[in-house]
Amino acid sequence: MTTQQAPPEKTDAETVIRTENVTKRFGGLVAVDSVDMHVDHGEIVGLIGPNGAGKSTLFNCITGTLPADEGHIHLRDEEITGWPEHRIAGAGLGRMFQQTRVYREMSVRENLIASAQRNNRFLAQFRRPDEATLDRADELLAYVDLDGLADVRAGRMSFGQQKLLEFAMALMADPEILLMDEPAGGINPSMIEQLLDYIRETNTEEDVTILLIEHNMDFVMEIADRIYALAHGERIAEGTPEEIQSDERVLDAYLGRE
Ligand code: ADP
Numbered sequence: 044m045t046t047q048q049a050p051p052e053k054t055d056a057e058t059v060i061r062t063e064n065v066t067k068r069f070g071g072l073v074a075v076d077s078v079d080m081h082v083d084h085g086e087i088v089g090l091i092g093p094n095g096a097g098k099s100t101l102f103n104c105i106t107g108t109l110p111a112d113e114g115h116i117h118l119r120d121e122e123i124t125g126w127p128e129h130r131i132a133g134a135g136l137g138r139m140f141q142q143t144r145v146y147r148e149m150s151v152r153e154n155l156i157a158s159a160q161r162n163n164r165f166l167a168q169f170r171r172p173d174e175a176t177l178d179r180a181d182e183l184l185a186y187v188d189l190d191g192l193a194d195v196r197a198g199r200m201s202f203g204q205q206k207l208l209e210f211a212m213a214l215m216a217d218p219e220i221l222l223m224d225e226p227a228g229g230i231n232p233s234m235i236e237q238l239l240d241y242i243r244e245t246n247t248e249e250d251v252t253i254l255l256i257e258h259n260m261d262f263v264m265e266i267a268d269r270i271y272a273l274a275h276g277e278r279i280a281e282g283t284p285e286e287i288q289s290d291e292r293v294l295d296a297y298l299g300r301e
Pocket residue numbers: 069072074092093094095096097098099100101
């Protein structure tokens with residue numbers, strides 16, 4: 044008699060981020076409404092939805108920028124609900140904002156070094172950046188093709204170049220997962236191709252799991268393994284790019300048919 048083995052269960056060990064029933068209200072407005080989602084190790088997951096759907100607010104809850112009103116958030120097997128932002132960042136979660144947050148008056152290289160010290164302000168007062176930090180900064184500058192601009196003030200670069208700098212800044216801390224809020228927003232088409240390559244390479248070669256919000260549908264359909272769609276704070280769909288593209292609720296949300 045052969046005993047049939049149950050297939051191995053997919054364990055939570057593979058899940059990097061999980062939200063359960065996350066809700067965020069601003070006064071009477073429910074900006075994020077009981078959202079469940081998860082991102083597994085190695086995935087590139089897209090988060091889409093019309094303007095005001097609650098995408099950035101959900102990011103803010105995950106990163107600890109805003110406290111969620113309800114629900115639970117896990118990073119790996121640790122519950123991070125209510126943790127301060129710097130502690131979540133220190134635990135391996137990197138983030139890029141919708142508006143770039145480079146230090147405009149600092150040089151490009153100084154921006155990278157500052158970002159490495161941002162999570163360790165106390166030590167940064169006493170220590171010069173170590174060799175490893177300087178080497179990593181130069182390595183990342185070369186990677187995003189900004190090494191020729193290392194000593195230029197960041198504020199003098201184009202918006203697209205500032206986005207690449209911010210991408211490199213987020214990688215300084217070697218995050219396990221990187222949350223990107225509309226990385227392709229406002230940058231020109233030739234740079235979008237470059238950015239697609241960088242994100243893919245970072246995912247495969249640096250082993251960084253990616254969760255990204257994107258307004259540019261071609262971009263997100265091309266890069267994401269899996270997509271969540273939000274509308275009015277609610278999760279309305281989840282699936283592969285193909286599934287999402289033909290999902291009635293997603294089409295309705297985008298065309299404003301309801
Ligand atoms: P998205 O990123 O999907 O465009 P947001 O998360 O920025 O949407 O916003 C979701 C809703 O919450 C919108 O109606 C927005 O006006 C509102 N909102 C976002 N942030 C705040 C805030 N700090 N205070 C009040 N309302 C906010």
